[in-house]
Amino acid sequence: MGNLYVPCRAVLEQLGVDYVIPPVNSQRTLSLGSRYSPEGLCIPFKMTLGNMIEAAELGANTLLVPGGYGICRLGYYTRVQEQILHNLGYDIEIIQLGVSERKFLGMMDIIKRVSNDSPWRRILSAFRFGLSKLNAVDQIERIVQKVRPVELIPGTANQLYTRAVQAIDNADDYDTLKRVKADYLGQLKHVAINEQARPLIVGVTGEFYVVLEPFSSFDIERELGKLGVEVRRATFISGWTKFSLFLNPFGINEKSRIHKAAYPYLKRDIGGDGWESVGEKVLHAKEYDGLIHLAPFTCMPEIIAENIMPSTKEQMPVLTILCDEQIAKAGVLTRLEAFVDLLERKRRKQNDQLRVTV
Amino acid sequence: MKACLGVDVGSVTTKLALLDESDELVSHVYLLTQGRPIDAVQQGLRDIRKQLPQDVDINGVATTGSARYLAGVIVGADLVKNEITTHAVAALHYYPDVQTIIEIGGQDSKLTVVRDGIVIDFAMNTVCAAGTGSFLDHQALRLDMSIQELSQRALTSQTPVRIAGRCTVFAESDMVHKQQMGYRVEDILYGLCQALVRNYLGNVGLGKELEPPIIFQGGVAFNQAIVRAFREELDTEVIVPIHHEVMGAIGAALMAHEEMATNNGISQFKGFEQSEVKYHASSFECKACPNRCEVAEISQDGQTLARWGGRCDMWERVSSTQLYSSEEIK
Numbered sequence: 001m002g003n004l005y006v007p008c009r010a011v012l013e014q015l016g017v018d019y020v021i022p023p024v025n026s027q028r029t030l031s032l033g034s035r036y037s038p039e040g041l042c043i044p045f046k047m048t049l050g051n052m053i054e055a056a057e058l059g060a061n062t063l064l065v066p067g068g069y070g071i072c073r074l075g076y077y078t079r080v081q082e083q084i085l086h087n088l089g090y091d092i093e094i095i096q097l098g099v100s101e102r103k104f105l106g107m108m109d110i111i112k113r114v115s116n117d118s119p120w121r122r123i124l125s126a127f128r129f130g131l132s133k134l135n136a137v138d139q140i141e142r143i144v145q146k147v148r149p150v151e152l153i154p155g156t157a158n159q160l161y162t163r164a165v166q167a168i169d170n171a172d173d174y175d176t177l178k179r180v181k182a183d184y185l186g187q188l189k190h191v192a193i194n195e196q197a198r199p200l201i202v203g204v205t206g207e208f209y210v211v212l213e214p215f216s217s218f219d220i221e222r223e224l225g226k227l228g229v230e231v232r233r234a235t236f237i238s239g240w241t242k243f244s245l246f247l248n249p250f251g252i253n254e255k256s257r258i259h260k261a262a263y264p265y266l267k268r269d270i271g272g273d274g275w276e277s278v279g280e281k282v283l284h285a286k287e288y289d290g291l292i293h294l295a296p297f298t299c300m301p302e303i304i305a306e307n308i309m310p311s312t313k314e315q316m317p318v319l320t321i322l323c324d325e326q327i328a329k330a331g332v333l334t335r336l337e338a339f340v341d342l343l344e345r346k347r348r349k350q351n352d353q354l355r356v357t358v
Numbered sequence: 359m360k361a362c363l364g365v366d367v368g369s370v371t372t373k374l375a376l377l378d379e380s381d382e383l384v385s386h387v388y389l390l391t392q393g394r395p396i397d398a399v400q401q402g403l404r405d406i407r408k409q410l411p412q413d414v415d416i417n418g419v420a421t422t423g424s425a426r427y428l429a430g431v432i433v434g435a436d437l438v439k440n441e442i443t444t445h446a447v448a449a450l451h452y453y454p455d456v457q458t459i460i461e462i463g464g465q466d467s468k469l470t471v472v473r474d475g476i477v478i479d480f481a482m483n484t485v486c487a488a489g490t491g492s493f494l495d496h497q498a499l500r501l502d503m504s505i506q507e508l509s510q511r512a513l514t515s516q517t518p519v520r521i522a523g524r525c526t527v528f529a530e531s532d533m534v535h536k537q538q539m540g541y542r543v544e545d546i547l548y549g550l551c552q553a554l555v556r557n558y559l560g561n562v563g564l565g566k567e568l569e570p571p572i573i574f575q576g577g578v579a580f581n582q583a584i585v586r587a588f589r590e591e592l593d594t595e596v597i598v599p600i601h602h603e604v605m606g607a608i609g610a611a612l613m614a615h616e617e618m619a620t621n622n623g624i625s626q627f628k629g630f631e632q633s634e635v636k637y638h639a640s641s642f643e644c645k646a647c648p649n650r651c652e653v654a655e656i657s658q659d660g661q662t663l664a665r666w667g668g669r670c671d672m673w674e675r676v677s678s679t680q681l682y683s684s685e686e687i688k
Contacts, residue, residue, distance in 0.1 A: 026648035155671055219669065310565060317478065330424070335482060338442035342477045349476050 002212040003137045004066065004237055006169045007130035014126035015115045022055040025215040029054060034325050036084050042296035043216050043323050044074070044209035049081050056090040064114065066097045072271030072301050131238070133168055136181045138238040140164050143188045145232070148225030149199040152192040158222060160187055199230040200343050201287070205280040206294030207273050207302050210323045211235050217294050217323050218332045224292075227340045232288060234258070234280060235273075258283060265308050274301030278308050285314035289343045292336075297324035317342060359384075359411060362418040362618070363627070364611030365399060365433055366441065366604070367391060367425035370464025370491060371577055372398035374406050375607035376414075381451065381615065385409040386604045395425040396656075399432050400633040407630045416627045418614035420444075422606050424465075431656055431664045432637065434628035437610070437617045444609030446470050446477045449573045451612055452599055457569040460588070460596070461605075462558070462578035464491040469562045481562045491578045493526045497533070497550065501543065505581070508547055512583035515548035523553025548583055555587040570594045575602040637663075644668060 005021050012019040023029070025047060033050030052063055065078050082094045095110060115123050140161065147157040164184035171177040202224060210217040212235060221231045259269075262279035269275050281291055293309070295302030306320045319339045321332055359378060366373040368391065375386040387405045391398045420437035421429040422444040430438040441463075449459045450472065459470040467490050471479040483490070498508040519541045522532040529550065536546050559568075572594065578584055579602040588596045599605060618625065641654040653673045655665040665673040 023648065027650060028648045158671070307565065331482070334424075334440045334442065335480075337440040338477075338480055341440070341443040342480070346476050346478075349474075 002214070002237060003134075003141075003165055004212075006137055006165065007134040007237075008064070008066075009169065010133045011126045011130035014129055015118050015122065017114070017116060020055055020058040020060050022051045022058065022060075025051070025213065030215075030325050036088065040298055042207075042299050043325060044207070044213075044296055045077055045081070046325065047209070047213065047216055048077070049084060052081060052085060052092075052094075053088070053090075056085060056092055061092055062114075063092060063094045064097055065094055072299075074272065129174070132174065132177060133171070134238045136168050136177060137165055138236045140168075140181070140184055140188070141236070143185065145221065145225075146230060147188055147191050147193060148222070149228045149230045150193040150197045152194060154226065156191050157188065157225070160184060160191070197228070199228055200289045200340065200347065201230050201232055202340075202343070203280060203284050203288040203291045204231055204233045204294065205235070205273075205277050205291060206305075207296050207299055208235060210294045210296055211273075212237060216296075217321070218329050220292065220294070220321070220332075220336070223333060223336055224340075227337065229340055232284075234276075265312055266305075270301045270304055272299055272301030274305040277302060277305040278312070281309050281316060281318060282312055282314045285312075285316040288316060289347060290317040290319065290339065292339070293318055293320040295320055295322055297322045297327070317346070359414050360417045361414055362420075362611045362615040363406075363416055363433070364444070364607035364609065364614065365402065365419065365421045365423075365429050365435075366444070366606035366610060367395050367399060367421065367423040367429045368441075368464050368577075368606070369424055369466075370495075371603075372402050372423075373604040373607040374402040375601075375604045375611050376406060376410065377608065377611040377615065379417075379615075381612060383601060383608060386601065386607065388603055391425075395428055396432060396637050396639060399429050400635075403433070403630050403633040407633070416625055416629075418611075418618035418623075418625050419627045420610040420614035420617070422610040427664070427666060428639075428656065432628075432632060434626040434632070436623065436626050437614050439610060439613055441606050442468055442470060442480050442482070443477075444606045444613060445575065446472065446480075446609070447612050448605040448609030449575065449599070450475060451608070453571060453573055453597065456571050456573050458572040460558075460572060460574045461576040462490060462574075462584075463576045466490060467558055467562050467576075469558075469566055469568075471566055471568075479566060481564075481566060483558075483562050491576075493529075494550075494554070494578065494581065494584075496526075497530070500530075501547075509581040509583050511544050512547035512551050512581075513586065515542075515544040515583075517545055518552055519545045519549035521546065521549040521553040523550075523557040529553060548587070551581070551583040551587045552591070555584065555591050559591065568592060572596050574598050575605040577603050579603070641667070644673065646672065 009019070009021055029050035030047060032053045033046035033048070036053070037046045037049055055063060078094045078096050085092050095114060097110060111123060144157045144161045151157050167180040167184065168177065171180050204211060204221065211233065214221065224231050258276050258279035261282040262275050266275055266278050277293055284291070293306060295306060309318050317339070319335060321335065361384060362377050364375045370391055371388060372391045372395070373386065373388050376384045378384050385406055387402045389398060389402055389405065418436050419433050420439055421433060421435045422439050422441050423429070426438050426440070429435070445461050445468065446459060449456050454475060457472055459472065461468045461470070467483045469481045470477055494508065495505055498505045501508070519536050521536065522528045533546055533550060572592065574585060574588060574596045575598070579598045585596060585598055601608065635658060638657045639654065641652050644651045644653050649669050651668040653665055654667045656663050
């Protein structure tokens with residue numbers, strides 16, 4: 001999922017675990033996943049099942065799956081996927097990495113087991129290095145989001161981003177990592193941009209997996225960048241890891257601000273990221289020009305969120321896009337273009353009115 | 359005479375509209391795409407050329423519709439716009455106080471919500487083509503009548519039959535069933551129109567506020583029975599503009615005019631002679647990564663003009679051939 005493989009590789013490498021990283025998500029991943037999944041399941045299930053099959057083909061015997069036990073059916077996914085893999089004849093075990101019903105202690109057990117009983121000091125230092133890589137990747141991505149819409153030569157930021165992720169992935173120690181990070185941050189700073197441009201700001205929210213995995217959501221951030229729109233996204237893997245792996249077990253939750261914002265319209269967690277989607281609209285209505293809400297097809301929590309959003313007092317145009325293997329990209333692009341036109345015309349009209357009042 | 363041209367290439371029909379400097383419609387063309395968008399655009403250019411005076415000077419051209427990028431390459435578009443925006447712009451031009459725009463075309467149906475002259479929301483049919491022109495065409499064909507006749511006969515219905523309209527396949531089997539039961543064809547046809555309207559309002563219109571004035575445009579607005587069904591279902595007046603079938607092209611022309619006026623640019627229009635040029639469209643499977651994208655390309659005299667269809671932007675720059683040995687990847 002997204003760049004999650006970068007920190008995972010770093011941790012496993014440091015711990016001396018023999019690992020394989022499945023190939024990047026492609027049409028083949030999705031086709032494999034869809035073929036062996038029940039039709040009505042959502043795209044995160046199908047994509048991850050595809051990843052698992054591709055990993056098994058490379059000889060993996062244990063699968064590490066970061067993820068919690070949410071309220072929606074996602075909580076059962078790894079168990080179902082394990083069964084499907086067994087039926088396909090792969091002798092494979094899935095270990096879910098996240099907070100289980102045994103809270104923190106349960107997770108400690110899992111980590112200890114995965115790391116072939118390494119001493120705790122070594123485990124901690126491996127995780128620290130993985131997290132630094134993750135933070136570096138996310139930091140660069142945030143800058144790329146800002147450069148993309150205003151760059152003079154389209155595609156420059158994307159190319160730098162791809163190379164930066166690769167370089168960070170290859171870095172073996174803190175020094176190299178630091179140097180690579182500084183190098184790419186510097187290069188991004190010097191990309192020729194249109195100084196006058198005041199790009200529209202559009203938030204991207206919705207279900208965690210489709211928001212973070214560009215393949216499953218039609219490369220929406222790149223497409224928005226091409227249309228000259230700056231993307232803001234609250235969900236980053238680094239933030240999620242920090243909380244769901246380290247702080248949630250102690251009851252600290254970064255999302256309380258978002259939940260509080262959503263509270264007048266939705267009073268509890270409904271699974272997935274439905275609560276957060278509503279909260280983000282309320283929280284950022286003044287700050288963003290519009291919001292794109294990504295939802296996997298058949299995702300119950302996001303469907304509920306979609307239907308709550310139009311009724312909030314805080315107004316902001318929202319475009320919900322359903323992500324599914326059956327949906328053609330052309331239709332999504334037409335909607336995106338129209339949505340951006342809508343926001344642009346709205347802003348132009350508001351500016352005109354301002355001028356009249358002045 | 360200075361003028362702006364709008365070209366709307368849809369799934370079923372191709373529309374061209376020419377506006378003069380004061381945005382008055384000078385002439386328009388409406389023809390079938392028949393799955394050959396390049397030929398349709400060239401034929402359209404020939405047809406509209408015949409209707410124009412000799413001294414016409416094209417100042418700006420914009421393309422829209424599902425083949426907008428392809429058409430844009432052929433005519434040399436100054437602007438390529440999606441059909442949702444162009445339809446809204448055209449509707450607002452003729453009816454500045456419009457609040458709701460219903461648009462039903464060959465394979466898609468859209469709803470645009472406008473308040474105070476700004477589009478604030480829109481919806482488009484997603485996975486289902488029920489309620490669009492193609493389905494009506496298909497049913498007319500099955501009953502061995504023209505689409506005009508279907509509309510006329512449906513209007514004579516006194517006691518419409520209820521048809522299941524959620525899905526075209528179910529609607530068809532329900533229609534067959536009702537025919538076999540002996541219901542009158544008129545009543546079944548009007549029942550079908552009502553079902554399509556219900557389906558549209560229940561899917562595309564779900565959760566949207568449809569305030570009057572309501573404009574109904576697109577090819578299906580030719581069908582008086584559908585118009586009547588909308589009026590009855592919404593219990594309000596539904597306005598069908600005179601040139602409802604070319605509103606997308608008109609909107610494109612209006613936007614081309616606006617674009618050229620603000621940027622003071624010189625039009626890229628390749629001229630009406632383009633209708634005689636031979637274009638070659640083809641596609642190949644890119645083997646650079648496991649995605650195996652099907653990339654389409656359009657060329658003229660062996661020279662590639664444009665490519666699209668890939669997930670990444672590797673092929674979008676035409677000069678990519680120099681970067682990648684194309685034989686290897688194709």
